[in-house]
Amino acid sequence: MRKKSIKKNYMYNLIYQILTLITPFITTPYLSRVLGANGVGTYSYIDSVCSYFVLFATLGLTTFGQREVSYVQDDRKKRTIIFWETNIIELVASMLCIAAYVIFSLNQTDANLYLVLVFNLLSVIANISWFFQGMEEFGKIVLRNIIFKFANIVFIFVCVRKKEDLFWYMFGMAFFAFINNASYWLTIPKYVDKPKLKELHPARHIKTVISLFIPTIAIQIYTVLDKTMIGMITKDAYENGYYEQALKISKLVLTVVTSLGTVMIPRIGYHYSKGDTEMVKTYMYRAYRFVWLCGIPLTLGLIAVSSNFVPWFFGSGYEKVVSLLGVLSMLILAIGINNVTGMQYLIPTERQTLFTITVIIGAVANFVLNFVLIRFLQSLGAAIASVVAETTIAVMQIYIVRRELSPYQIIKSGIHYYIAGGIMFVILMNIKNVFTPSILHTLALVIIGAVIYGVALVLMRDEFLLVNANNIIKKMLRRGN
Numbered sequence: 001m002r003k004k005s006i007k008k009n010y011m012y013n014l015i016y017q018i019l020t021l022i023t024p025f026i027t028t029p030y031l032s033r034v035l036g037a038n039g040v041g042t043y044s045y046i047d048s049v050c051s052y053f054v055l056f057a058t059l060g061l062t063t064f065g066q067r068e069v070s071y072v073q074d075d076r077k078k079r080t081i082i083f084w085e086t087n088i089i090e091l092v093a094s095m096l097c098i099a100a101y102v103i104f105s106l107n108q109t110d111a112n113l114y115l116v117l118v119f120n121l122l123s124v125i126a127n128i129s130w131f132f133q134g135m136e137e138f139g140k141i142v143l144r145n146i147i148f149k150f151a152n153i154v155f156i157f158v159c160v161r162k163k164e165d166l167f168w169y170m171f172g173m174a175f176f177a178f179i180n181n182a183s184y185w186l187t188i189p190k191y192v193d194k195p196k197l198k199e200l201h202p203a204r205h206i207k208t209v210i211s212l213f214i215p216t217i218a219i220q221i222y223t224v225l226d227k228t229m230i231g232m233i234t235k236d237a238y239e240n241g242y243y244e245q246a247l248k249i250s251k252l253v254l255t256v257v258t259s260l261g262t263v264m265i266p267r268i269g270y271h272y273s274k275g276d277t278e279m280v281k282t283y284m285y286r287a288y289r290f291v292w293l294c295g296i297p298l299t300l301g302l303i304a305v306s307s308n309f310v311p312w313f314f315g316s317g318y319e320k321v322v323s324l325l326g327v328l329s330m331l332i333l334a335i336g337i338n339n340v341t342g343m344q345y346l347i348p349t350e351r352q353t354l355f356t357i358t359v360i361i362g363a364v365a366n367f368v369l370n371f372v373l374i375r376f377l378q379s380l381g382a383a384i385a386s387v388v389a390e391t392t393i394a395v396m397q398i399y400i401v402r403r404e405l406s407p408y409q410i411i412k413s414g415i416h417y418y419i420a421g422g423i424m425f426v427i428l429m430n431i432k433n434v435f436t437p438s439i440l441h442t443l444a445l446v447i448i449g450a451v452i453y454g455v456a457l458v459l460m461r462d463e464f465l466l467v468n469a470n471n472i473i474k475k476m477l478r479r480g481n
Contacts, residue, residue: 060211068205302332303329320380
């Protein structure tokens with residue numbers, strides 16, 4: 001089978017990941033004013049509770065399915081078997097979780113708000129995007145996402161007009177996600193055949209699925225438990241509202257860095273299955289360098305422009321988001337690095353046990369720090385706990401792979417980006433007070449920062465940037481001719 005371009009798949013996946021977040025991002029200025037911090041916080045808390053049921057419905061099947069499909073990309077019969085076996089496990093797990101969630105929801109004060117998110121669990125059953133990711137067919141995912149995300153945006157602006165419309169906002173977010181996932185089934189016959197029940201043995205995967213599910217639980221702890229603990233400890237929906245908005249922005253920026261990971265997992269899994277360890281190492285060092293190239297300016301840039309960006313984007317009453325963004329922006333580098341080491345290397349090379357250990361340690365650290373810091377610093381304490389947990393995981397994982405991937409080489413590969421990012425940050429921090437909060441001034445700061453960073457790298461003759469930029473220019477010129 002002809003291998004797809006990593007650069008092209010990266011762009012497809014980048015668009016896909018951004019579209020996943022783009023609906024709340026585009027609608028945030030509107031919703032922050034219509035629903036208020038209290039409404040946003042209520043949604044954030046209920047969604048975090050629903051996420052635990054989604055977690056158990058998904059098990060570790062998204063990562064498992066993508067990895068296993070990448071191993072058998074070239075064999076239609078084997079990938080057919082993997083596809084149906086994975087779906088059987090997911091169906092059984094999801095039906096059990098739906099039943100449990102409905103019973104739980106009926107006993108809550110805002111039962112209607114909980115029940116509308118049943119569509120999130122139905123989305124798990126319908127979702128087979130992992131198959132196309134494993135096949136490196138990222139282009140198949142993008143178009144339908146554009147259509148349904150746009151439909152969701154229109155729905156929100158038409159149907160959510162006042163604070164009492166929180167139900168309809170939650171309905172739109174969950175329902176359109178379900179319809180989007182269900183649409184993947186229209187193209188699946190091109191890639192797999194009808195199931196032959198005698199050939200299917202889903203139980204053989206249970207051990208592997210559980211081994212991948214354990215780190216998924218741990219990851220959920222420090223991505224969703226933050227919101228749950230903020231709600232339980234502070235009893236303040238406003239704090240969850242501030243945290244939700246800051247996390248939303250940092251995740252959107254983080255997408256630029258982590259989108260490469262989804263593309264690299266099947267590619268590294270493919271080369272690993274062929275025994276080509278040198279090619280695996282080559283891809284890994286490139287991935288680390290990419291994280292430094294994009295992650296450093298995004299982290300420092302977000303810190304520098306947050307005080308200009310937050311007031312006009314969220315409106316009045318969200319001042320605390322500025323300090324939260326200053327802390328949560330550091331997740332970009334921490335998650336970027338552990339995404340490369342853990343998701344792109346340890347998982348495809350079948351060392352999920354080591355991956356699990358690091359994630360569990362990080363989750364425990366996150367829980368303990370949340371318990372202590374939220375009491376004193378509220379949502380800011382949760383932000384600090386998340387950064388410490390992710391950094392801990394990144395350091396541990398690099399230590400684990402030190403004999404295969406040199407920590408010195410990993411750190412050294414980012415030297416140009418540390419210098420260029422530092423220059424950019426110092427200049428932005430010194431000029432930002434000249435600009436008043438507005439969309440034009442935020443864009444001006446972003447452009448100034450990008451130009452400073454880019455010029456600094458060009459002056460240092462950064463090979464990674466120049467080679468990739470040159471390749472892009474050549475392709476554009478060829479298309480022009």
